[in-house]
Amino acid sequence: MLRATLFLAAAAAVAMTGPAVAQQNEQFLPSLVYRTGPYAPNGIPFANGVIDYWNMINERDGGINGVKIAPEECETGYATDKGVECYERMKSKGPTGAGYFSPLSTGITFALTEKVPGDKIPLLTMGYGRSESRNGAVFPWNFVAVGSYWTAADVAVQHIAKEMGGFGSLKGKKISLVYHDSPYGKEPIAALEARAKQHGFTFKAIPVTHPGVEQKSQWLAIRQDRPDYVLLWGWGVMNPTAIKEAAGVGFPRDKMMGVWWAGAEPDVIPAGDTSTGYKALMLQHGAGKFGIHADIEKHLIGKGKGQGKADDIGHVLYNRGLLNSMLGVEAIRTAMKRYGNKPMTGEQVRWGFENLDLSAARIKELGFEGMVAPIKLSCQDHQGADQARVQQWDGKAWKVISDWYTADQKILAPMVKEAADKYAAEKKITPRDCSKES
Amino acid sequence: MILLGQILEVLISGLLSGVLYSLVALGFVLIYKASGVFNFAQGAMVLLAGLALVRSLDFVAAQGFPMWTAIILGLTFAAAVMTLSAYVIERFVLGPLVNQDGLTLFMSTIGVTFVLEGLAQMVFGAEIYPLKLFPTDAWFLAESIFPGGILLNKLDVWGGLIAGVLVAGLAVFFQRTKTGRALRAVADDHSAAQSVGIPISWIWFVVWLVAGLVALVAATVWGTKLGVQFSITFLALKALPVLIIGGFTSVPGAIIGGLIIGAGEKLAEVYLGPFMGGGIEYWFGYVLALVVLMFRPQGLFGERIIERV
Numbered sequence: 001m002l003r004a005t006l007f008l009a010a011a012a013a014v015a016m017t018g019p020a021v022a023q024q025n026e027q028f029l030p031s032l033v034y035r036t037g038p039y040a041p042n043g044i045p046f047a048n049g050v051i052d053y054w055n056m057i058n059e060r061d062g063g064i065n066g067v068k069i070a071p072e073e074c075e076t077g078y079a080t081d082k083g084v085e086c087y088e089r090m091k092s093k094g095p096t097g098a099g100y101f102s103p104l105s106t107g108i109t110f111a112l113t114e115k116v117p118g119d120k121i122p123l124l125t126m127g128y129g130r131s132e133s134r135n136g137a138v139f140p141w142n143f144v145a146v147g148s149y150w151t152a153a154d155v156a157v158q159h160i161a162k163e164m165g166g167f168g169s170l171k172g173k174k175i176s177l178v179y180h181d182s183p184y185g186k187e188p189i190a191a192l193e194a195r196a197k198q199h200g201f202t203f204k205a206i207p208v209t210h211p212g213v214e215q216k217s218q219w220l221a222i223r224q225d226r227p228d229y230v231l232l233w234g235w236g237v238m239n240p241t242a243i244k245e246a247a248g249v250g251f252p253r254d255k256m257m258g259v260w261w262a263g264a265e266p267d268v269i270p271a272g273d274t275s276t277g278y279k280a281l282m283l284q285h286g287a288g289k290f291g292i293h294a295d296i297e298k299h300l301i302g303k304g305k306g307q308g309k310a311d312d313i314g315h316v317l318y319n320r321g322l323l324n325s326m327l328g329v330e331a332i333r334t335a336m337k338r339y340g341n342k343p344m345t346g347e348q349v350r351w352g353f354e355n356l357d358l359s360a361a362r363i364k365e366l367g368f369e370g371m372v373a374p375i376k377l378s379c380q381d382h383q384g385a386d387q388a389r390v391q392q393w394d395g396k397a398w399k400v401i402s403d404w405y406t407a408d409q410k411i412l413a414p415m416v417k418e419a420a421d422k423y424a425a426e427k428k429i430t431p432r433d434c435s436k437e438s
Numbered sequence: 439m440i441l442l443g444q445i446l447e448v449l450i451s452g453l454l455s456g457v458l459y460s461l462v463a464l465g466f467v468l469i470y471k472a473s474g475v476f477n478f479a480q481g482a483m484v485l486l487a488g489l490a491l492v493r494s495l496d497f498v499a500a501q502g503f504p505m506w507t508a509i510i511l512g513l514t515f516a517a518a519v520m521t522l523s524a525y526v527i528e529r530f531v532l533g534p535l536v537n538q539d540g541l542t543l544f545m546s547t548i549g550v551t552f553v554l555e556g557l558a559q560m561v562f563g564a565e566i567y568p569l570k571l572f573p574t575d576a577w578f579l580a581e582s583i584f585p586g587g588i589l590l591n592k593l594d595v596w597g598g599l600i601a602g603v604l605v606a607g608l609a610v611f612f613q614r615t616k617t618g619r620a621l622r623a624v625a626d627d628h629s630a631a632q633s634v635g636i637p638i639s640w641i642w643f644v645v646w647l648v649a650g651l652v653a654l655v656a657a658t659v660w661g662t663k664l665g666v667q668f669s670i671t672f673l674a675l676k677a678l679p680v681l682i683i684g685g686f687t688s689v690p691g692a693i694i695g696g697l698i699i700g701a702g703e704k705l706a707e708v709y710l711g712p713f714m715g716g717g718i719e720y721w722f723g724y725v726l727a728l729v730v731l732m733f734r735p736q737g738l739f740g741e742r743i744i745e746r747v
Contacts, residue, residue, distance in 0.1 A: 036556070038669040040564040181717045207717035211669045214676065216455050217448070217707035217719050223589065224444050224708075237669040240566065244663070248576050248591050270566040270665035274574075 028094020048308035049321020083108030106184035121346035132419035153188035181207035212238025239267035247274035264316035291367030379434035443584025454594035456700020472621035481674030482554035488657030488666035489562035491516035520650030569661035679727035685740020
């Protein structure tokens with residue numbers, strides 16, 4: 001009897017704490033998260049930013065044009081198989097299915113890129129994923145908005161060149177890439193090789209096996225090779241470990257630059273004093289509080305409804321989560337202008353993304369002024385922006401140390417076209433004719 | 439001379455890294471030696487011990503206590519948590535499985551792994567918690583002979599010293615104490631040990647407690663190296679080839695195995711890696727382990743099992 005009672009109580013508790021079921025007039029938005037596992041320290045603040053923005057829209061505005069957002073998280077642990085499982089489970093939920101997916105994993109993005117055309121659901125991969133998916137004619141469902149890894153790699157070389165006294169100074173220099181041995185880590189290699197060929201520097205790629213807890217060999221090799229600069233393409237534990245190992249072998253931290261996924265607080269704080277001087281690219285935004293944070297604090301945190309811890313609000317990854325959700329919400333809002341104020345299907349949200357045009361005025365109105373530059377996507381261009389800045393950890397906080405850089409499209413555009421054409425040929429895809437899309 | 443210095447540097451760093459793997463491998467050996475169970479949960483125990491230590495240490499330090507007080511109280515709290523976990527594991531998981539075959543016991547430790555990982559993160563948090571109990575900078579030796587010197591990380595040296603003390607202590611414990619001998623008897627045969635009056639529940643509690651304390655020691659070193667976080671559980675994978683080479687029942691074997699794996703994988707990564715695309719050290723340790731298995735299935739120092747028909 002006791003066991004039966006306990007079982008019923010447990011079942012009731014599970015039922016009561018389960019995800020909210022999307023109602024008829026709600027927009028179902030899934031969130032693939034990793035709140036546990038080796039990448040949780042980075043996954044948690046991003047996931048908190050994502051969910052806090054959606055909840056804030058519900059609290060402040062009553063939803064998107066009156067259509068409430070019904071969010072649901074699914075734990076992937078940053079594992080591709082679990083990510084695909086989450087996608088399959090959630091894609092048809094809600095009255096219109098999932099509005100869009102943001103996997104926050106290049107590995108999961110690679111897997112879902114094969115699936116979304118059949119299900120007609122957009123993939124928002126802001127600052128990650130396949131760099132060539134910028135080509136919307138070949139990748140109609142991928143949106144590598146704001147910046148790709150090729151953007152990042154190109155900007156990184158521009159900054160190094162500037163520090164060294166111009167592109168001419170790169171000749172004969174050595175630049176090494178310490179990368180997470182995964183689709184994510186391998187993405188920038190093509191762009192860096194192109195720049196190495198152009199400027200005559202020696203480029204060396206050094207893989208680190210997941211999750212990156214042991215890097216002594218790689219850093220001993222760097223000590224022996226003595227590169228002039230090291231780029232870091234890590235995630236999770238790999239980043240602070242790399243910084244500590246760099247300090248251990250005496251490699252100067254101010255000659256290290258991480259990609260924007262290696263440039264948040266969890267990447268430097270665990271490495272303590274050894275992080276001081278370390279640099280990282282910014283996916284446009286950095287840390288700090290902007291207009292949007294006042295609304296988050298007023299409508300969520302003040303009411304005890306926020307997911308983000310008070311200390312994390314304004315940190316890099318939390319801010320990135322907010323930005324990610326803002327782009328998604330604005331794409332849905334754009335779609336509603338055409339299809340009406342009701343829950344949008346994935347196909348309609350894609351139209352919203354392809355017609356997303358966030359001017360400086362609109363960005364200010366949304367509370368993101370200072371976090372992101374104007375961005376305009378289109379049928380052909382699923383990235384919409386090419387800018388990045390560089391920040392440096394001063395031991396306590398990130399400081400922006402550069403002006404805006406723009407990735408060189410003379411180098412990257414042919415690469416995007418070539419890689420997209422190759423993908424289209426492999427998959428037997430006939431590219432869309434964007435001139436005929438409305 | 440430069441090349442010789444570089445090879446020596448990689449070799450020494452590898453040997454010392456291997457000793458750090460041995461710290462984790464020792465926990466496996468203890469439980470296998472004393473209960474015949476391959477403890478899949480050893481990595482999760484390192485995580486639990488590390489989180490209990492760092493969170494309590496941070497809490498005490500935040501109250502304004504001096505750091506040495508915080509460290510002592512943190513270690514005491516973490517040891518208490520490991521004692522409690524040893525009791526709970528023996529009482530509710532292994533106790534009811536006395537006299538079951540090894541595979542059943544092994545499967546139960548897989549369950550323990552997931553429970554410990556989940557509970558530890560739920561109670562103590564899932565972020566990265568910096569821990570600094572040992573120096574992490576480096577010495578550069580013989581700079582007059584080798585340009586740039588030979589790098590020697592102080593944390594690795596501390597790890598080596600701690601492992602040495604642990605091995606000596608455990609060797610005395612197993613060879614010279616009544617409890618240690620009882621542990622070995624239980625490992626040979628649960629039923630026979632029970633029949634001669636050895637209290638198996640108590641013995642299993644003791645061995646899980648000792649393994650928990652070894653996990654705490656490993657957590658102090660690895661936590662200083664990586665910060666205390668979930669990824670520490672992956673160290674179990676680094677310890678596996680160490681165990682295969684050293685033998686599952688030999689405490690000194692865990693050290694020798696660690697030295698072989700550490701030196702082998704570092705030399706392979708630095709000097710073979712560039713020809714093979716890099717990233718080979720994670721599996722190279724297993725290649726070494728497989729080679730040993732071909733010639734000595736019980737490992738270099740493991741007990742040879744002879745079963746008569």
